[in-house]
Amino acid sequence: MIRFILSRGLRAVVTIFLVVTFAFIVLRLSGDPAMQILSVDAPPEAIAAFRNEWGLNQPIWQQFLDYLLNVLHGNFGDSMREGRPAMDIVLEHVGATLMITLPALALKIVIGIPAGIYAALHRNSLADRMTMMISVAGFTVPSFVLALVLVLIFSVHLGWLPSTGNATWKHAILPIVTLGTAGAAILARFTRSAMLEVLGQSYIRAASAKGLIWRQVVTGHALPNAAIPTVTIVGFMIGSLIAGAVVVESVFSWPGIGYLLISAVANRDLAIVQSILLLIALCMVCANLVVDLLYGWIDPRVRLRSAH
Amino acid sequence: MNDLLQVDDLACHFSVRRDHGFPARRVPLKAVDGVSFSLAAGRTLALVGESGCGKSTTAKAVLGLTHKTGGDVLFKGAPLPKAGTREWRRQRQDMQLVFQDPLAALDRRLPIGRQIEEPLHIHGVDDKAQRRETVTRIMTAIGLKPHQAASFPHELSGGQRQRAVLARALVLEPSLLVLDEPISALDVSIQAQVINLLVELQERLGVAYLFISHDLKVVRQISHEVAVMYLGRIVEHGDPETIFTAPAHPYTRALVSAIPTVRTTKRERIILSGDPPNPIDTPPGCPFHTRCAQAFERCRIERPELASTGDGRTVACHLAHAPDVRAVA
Amino acid sequence: MEPLVSIRNLTVDFDLGRRVSRALRGVDLTIGRGEAVGLVGESGCGKSITWLGILGLLGGRAKVHGEAWLDGRNLVGAPVSELERVRGKRIALIFQDPSSSLNPVHRIGRQLTEALKLHRGLSGAEAKAEALRLLDRVGIPAARQRMNDYPHQLSGGMNQRVMIAMALAGEPDLLVADEPTTALDATIQAQILDLLREIREDSNMAMVLISHDLGVVAENTDRVAVMYAGRIVEQAPNNLLFERPRHPYTRGLLNALPDLEGPREPLTAIPGSVPEPWNHPAGCAFAPRCDHAHGACHSEIPSLARRDGHHLSACLRTEEMLGHMLDDVSDREPARSYA
Numbered sequence: 001m002i003r004f005i006l007s008r009g010l011r012a013v014v015t016i017f018l019v020v021t022f023a024f025i026v027l028r029l030s031g032d033p034a035m036q037i038l039s040v041d042a043p044p045e046a047i048a049a050f051r052n053e054w055g056l057n058q059p060i061w062q063q064f065l066d067y068l069l070n071v072l073h074g075n076f077g078d079s080m081r082e083g084r085p086a087m088d089i090v091l092e093h094v095g096a097t098l099m100i101t102l103p104a105l106a107l108k109i110v111i112g113i114p115a116g117i118y119a120a121l122h123r124n125s126l127a128d129r130m131t132m133m134i135s136v137a138g139f140t141v142p143s144f145v146l147a148l149v150l151v152l153i154f155s156v157h158l159g160w161l162p163s164t165g166n167a168t169w170k171h172a173i174l175p176i177v178t179l180g181t182a183g184a185a186i187l188a189r190f191t192r193s194a195m196l197e198v199l200g201q202s203y204i205r206a207a208s209a210k211g212l213i214w215r216q217v218v219t220g221h222a223l224p225n226a227a228i229p230t231v232t233i234v235g236f237m238i239g240s241l242i243a244g245a246v247v248v249e250s251v252f253s254w255p256g257i258g259y260l261l262i263s264a265v266a267n268r269d270l271a272i273v274q275s276i277l278l279l280i281a282l283c284m285v286c287a288n289l290v291v292d293l294l295y296g297w298i299d300p301r302v303r304l305r306s307a308h
Numbered sequence: 309m310n311d312l313l314q315v316d317d318l319a320c321h322f323s324v325r326r327d328h329g330f331p332a333r334r335v336p337l338k339a340v341d342g343v344s345f346s347l348a349a350g351r352t353l354a355l356v357g358e359s360g361c362g363k364s365t366t367a368k369a370v371l372g373l374t375h376k377t378g379g380d381v382l383f384k385g386a387p388l389p390k391a392g393t394r395e396w397r398r399q400r401q402d403m404q405l406v407f408q409d410p411l412a413a414l415d416r417r418l419p420i421g422r423q424i425e426e427p428l429h430i431h432g433v434d435d436k437a438q439r440r441e442t443v444t445r446i447m448t449a450i451g452l453k454p455h456q457a458a459s460f461p462h463e464l465s466g467g468q469r470q471r472a473v474l475a476r477a478l479v480l481e482p483s484l485l486v487l488d489e490p491i492s493a494l495d496v497s498i499q500a501q502v503i504n505l506l507v508e509l510q511e512r513l514g515v516a517y518l519f520i521s522h523d524l525k526v527v528r529q530i531s532h533e534v535a536v537m538y539l540g541r542i543v544e545h546g547d548p549e550t551i552f553t554a555p556a557h558p559y560t561r562a563l564v565s566a567i568p569t570v571r572t573t574k575r576e577r578i579i580l581s582g583d584p585p586n587p588i589d590t591p592p593g594c595p596f597h598t599r600c601a602q603a604f605e606r607c608r609i610e611r612p613e614l615a616s617t618g619d620g621r622t623v624a625c626h627l628a629h630a631p632d633v634r635a636v637a
Numbered sequence: 638m639e640p641l642v643s644i645r646n647l648t649v650d651f652d653l654g655r656r657v658s659r660a661l662r663g664v665d666l667t668i669g670r671g672e673a674v675g676l677v678g679e680s681g682c683g684k685s686i687t688w689l690g691i692l693g694l695l696g697g698r699a700k701v702h703g704e705a706w707l708d709g710r711n712l713v714g715a716p717v718s719e720l721e722r723v724r725g726k727r728i729a730l731i732f733q734d735p736s737s738s739l740n741p742v743h744r745i746g747r748q749l750t751e752a753l754k755l756h757r758g759l760s761g762a763e764a765k766a767e768a769l770r771l772l773d774r775v776g777i778p779a780a781r782q783r784m785n786d787y788p789h790q791l792s793g794g795m796n797q798r799v800m801i802a803m804a805l806a807g808e809p810d811l812l813v814a815d816e817p818t819t820a821l822d823a824t825i826q827a828q829i830l831d832l833l834r835e836i837r838e839d840s841n842m843a844m845v846l847i848s849h850d851l852g853v854v855a856e857n858t859d860r861v862a863v864m865y866a867g868r869i870v871e872q873a874p875n876n877l878l879f880e881r882p883r884h885p886y887t888r889g890l891l892n893a894l895p896d897l898e899g900p901r902e903p904l905t906a907i908p909g910s911v912p913e914p915w916n917h918p919a920g921c922a923f924a925p926r927c928d929h930a931h932g933a934c935h936s937e938i939p940s941l942a943r944r945d946g947h948h949l950s951a952c953l954r955t956e957e958m959l960g961h962m963l964d965d966v967s968d969r970e971p972a973r974s975y976a
Contacts, residue, residue: 201737202732202734202737202738203737203738203739203740203741205689205694205732205738206730206732206738206739206800207740208694208724209692209694209724209725209729209730209732210724210725210729210751210752210755210803210807211721211722211723211724211725211726211752211755211756211807212721212725212751212755213718213721214717220743220751221740221743224740224742224743225740225741225742228742298742299741299742300741300742300744300787300789301741301787301789
C-alpha cells in the first residue's frame with residue numbers, strides 16, 4: 001500500500017512539474033507583460049525598468065530556474081498588477097468558487113446518479129428515453145448558452161433572481177443550476193451505461209437464478225459493480241471543483257478563480273496565472289490519487305494486485 | 309536435415325509483474341521451457357495440453373510472433389529473421405497462422421473476397437486480374453462459392469467463416485500453416501467439415517500443419533505426430549495411435565482417460581486431483597509429480613528428461629524408463 | 638418414475654423490435670425425480686433457453702408460452718414472486734463460465750452465505766458453518782481460507798465447485814447444469830463431472846445436463862434429448878440413443894464425431910448449416926440437410942412420435958428408415974480397452 005502511494009505520488013510530482021513548465025513557457029512566449037500592464041505607449045525607460053524589476057530581461061531558462069526555486073520555497077511570485085503575493089490573491093478567490101461548485105457537485109450526484117440508475121433499470125421505457133433526451137440536451141448545450149437562457153427566464157422575464165454579482169445567496173442559484181445541469185446530464189448518462197454493462201453480466205443472471213429477488217440483485221450485485229466506473233467520473237468532477245467554473249463565473253461575474261484567471265490572462269499577470277494553473281493541477285492530481293485509492297477499495301481485483 | 313521446421317530446445321521465459329508496487333516486482337514465467345521437435349513438409353504435428361501448458365506460446369515463437377529467450381527455430385534450414393524486418397515479412401508468405409475465432413480474425417467491414425485477396429496484394433503478387441483468378445480458385449478449393457466473395461463475414465456461417473480464414477491463409481501457398489485451436493469455436497456438425505477439409509487440403513497442397521488443440525479426438529483424426537505438453541515442456545511425443553491407445557506418461561494417461569466418449573463400454577477413468585501448478589512457481593523435480601499418483605521420491609528431486617522408450621516415442625517420466633524403481637512408491 | 642417437471646409445448650419468442658424471432662418451437666420434456674437427463678444440440682438449438690425461459694431469466698424481450706409443471710403449478714406465466722421461490726430452491730442452475738457467474742466484488746463466503754440465508758434462513762455462525770461444510774462437500778481444499786477469497790483468485794475449476802456449492806445451498810430437487818465444463822480443461826472437466834455424479838448418488842437430486850459434447854452427456858445421464866433448431870428431435874434412454882440412433886440428425890452428429898478409438902477414417906460431415914431463426918424451413922427443420930428427406934419432409938412438421946418403448950423420434954420417415962439404419966454406420970465396432 002505504501003509503495004502504491006509512493007509510486008502514485010512520484011507520478012503526481014512529475015505531472016505537476018510538466019504543467020508548471022508548460023504554463024511558464026507558453027505564458028512567456030505569448031506576449032510581453034510590460035506592454036500590457038504599462039500600456040503600449042509607455043516610455044521605453046519605464047518599460048525597461050519594469051522588465052528589470054520583474055526579471056523579464058533575463059534569459060528564459062534563468063527566469064524558469066528562479067521561479068522553480070521560489071516555488072520550492074513556497075513563494076509563488078507577486079502579482080505584477082497588485083504587487084501582493086499571487087497565491088494569496090488566488091486563495092482569496094477559492095472560497096467564492098467553492099461556494100458555487102460544491103453545491104453544484106451535490107446537485108450532479110443527487111440528480112445524475114439516481115436518474116442514470118433508474119433509466120438503466122427501465123431501459124427503453126418512456127422514462128428512460130425522456131431521461132436520456134434531457135441528458136443529451138443537458139450536456140450538448142454549452143454552459144454559457146444555458147446560463148444566458150436561465151438569466152433570460154429567471155432574471156429578465158420573471159425577475160425572481162439576480163443575474164450577476166455575489167451580494168446575496170440568491171446570486172449563487174443560477175450559477176449553481178447552470179453548472180449542476182450539465183454535470184448531472186453527463187453523470188446520468190455515464191451511470192446508465194455503467195449500470196447496463198453490469199446488468200448484462202453473467203453474474204447478474206446467476207444471482208437471479210440463485211433465487212434473489214430483483215431488488216436484492218440490483219442492490220447487492222449490480223450497484224456495487226456499477227459504482228466502480230462511476231467513481232472515476234465523480235473523481236474527475238471533484239478534481240475540477242476549482243477549475244470547472246471558468247465560463248460560468250465570467251458569465252455571472254462571480255468573483256471566483258475562473259473570473260480571476262480570465263482577468264489575469266487578459267492582463268498578463270503571469271504570477272497569478274501560474275499560481276492558478278498550479279493549484280488546478282494540484283487538485284486534479286489529488287483527485288486522481290483519491291480515485292485510484294477508492295478504486296482499490298471498491299474493486300478487489302485492483303486491491304489484491306497491489307497488496308500482494 | 310531436410311525437415312521443414314526444426315525447433316531445438318526452445319525457451320520462452322517472460323517476466324511478469326506480480327503486483328502494482330513501486331518499483332514493480334517481477335517474477336519469471338517459463339511459458340515454454342526447452343521444447344524440441346521437427347516437422348517435415350506435408351505432415352501434421354499436434355501440440356496438445358491444457359491451458360497454460362505453453363502450446364500456443366510455442367506456436368507464436370515458431371512464427372516469430374513472440375520473443376524466444378533460448379533455443380533455435382529453423383525454417384527450411386535457416387534461422388528465423390528478426391520479427392518486423394523485410395525478410396521476416398517476406399517469410400510470412402510461407403508460414404501462416406489461423407486462430408480459433410474466425411469472426412475475430414476477419415475484418416467485419418470488408419467482403420471476404422477482398423480479405424482473401426489482400427495477402428497477394430501485400431506481398432506484391434500478380435496483377436489485379438490474376439489476383440482475382442487466384443481468389444476464385446482458392447475459394448472453390450476450400451468449398452466456398454465464388455459469388456460469396458462479395459459476402460461480409462457476418463453473412464456467413466461459422467464454418468464458412470473459418471473456410472474464408474483458411475482461404476486467406478492458403479492463398480499464398482505457404483508450406484507451413486500454424487493452426488491454433490482452429491475448430492474449437494465451431495459446432496460439431498461444422499467441425500467435421502473443417503477437419504475433412506484440412507486433411508484434404510494437406511493431401512492436395514502438401515502444406516505442413518502445426519496443429520494446436522486441446523481436443524484429443526480431433527488431434528487423432530488429423531495428425532501424424534503428437535506432442536503432449538505440460539507446464540512448458542513436452543512430456544510425451546510420438547505417433548497418435550500409440551499415444552492414445554497406450555499412453556506412457558501418467559499425465560497423458562489421465563488426459564486420455566478424461567475424454568468423454570459416446571461408446572457405451574466404460575473405461576477406467578483417472579481423475580487427477582487439483583489444478584495444474586501456476587507456471588510462475590513450477591515444482592522442483594518432475595513438474596507433474598504434484599498431481600501424479602505414481603510419483604515417488606526421485607520424481608520430487610530429479611526432473612525426468614524426454615527419452616526414447618524404444619517403440620518410436622519419447623517420454624519424460626522416470627517410470628516409463630525404469631518401471632522397477634517403483635518399489636519406493 | 639414420478640415426474641418432477643413436465644414441460645409441454647414450450648415456445649420462446651424474442652421480440653427484436655422489427656421482427657419476432659422464435660427460438661423455441663414447442664418442446665415437450667419430462668424430468669423424473671432423481672433422474673439425469675442430457676440435453677444436447679448445437680449452439681442456438683434452444684437447449685439453454687428452455688430452462689432460462691421456464692425460470693423467467695430471459696429478460697423482458699422474451700415471450701414464453703406453453704406449460705412447465707412443477708408440483709401441480711404451471712411456472713409459465715406464474716408471478717415473479719413464485720418463480721423467485723422456485724429458483725435456487727427447487728430448481729438450481731449452474732452455468733458455462735463459472736468465473737463470470739460469480740460477482741467479482743464479493744467474497745466467495747459472502748456469496749455462499751447469501752444463498753444459505755435466502756433458502757434456509759441461516760445467518761451468522763450457523764451460515765458460516767454450513768458454507769464451510771458445502772465448500773468441503775464440493776472438494777475445495779482449505780475451505781476456511783477460500784471463504785475470504787474473491788472469485789478471480791480461484792481457478793475456473795474451483796469457481797465451478799463454488800457454483801455447485803451455491804446450487805446445493807437450496808437443496809434443490811433439480812440441478813440444471815448448462816455446459817458446466819465447456820470452459821474447463823479436460824482433466825478439470827473430469828473432476829467436475831465426477832463431483833456431480835457423486836452428489837447425485839448421495840442426494841437423489843435430479844439433473845439436466847446441457848451440453849454440446851455428446852460424450853459428456855453419454856457418460857453422465859440416464860436419458861438424452863437431442864435438440865435441433867428449437868425442437869427436440871429425438872429422445873431415448875442413453876444406451877438406445879447412442880447405439881441405435883434413429884433421427885437422421887442424431888446419426889449425423891454421431892458420424893461427424895471423431896473418436897479416440899477404432900479405425901481412423903474421414904468423418905461424415907453434415908452438409909450445410911443450422912437454419913437461422915428468421916429463415917426457418919416450412920417442414921422438418923433438418924430436411925434441407927438431410928439425405929433421406931423427401932416430399933412431405935419439406936412441408937410437414939414431424940412430431941415426436943413414440944414407436945416403441947421410450948425411444949421417441951421426430952422424423953416422418955422413421956418407419957421406412959428403421960430397416961436400413963440397423964446395418965448402417967450406427968453400429969460402431971466394439972471398443973478396445975486401454976492397456
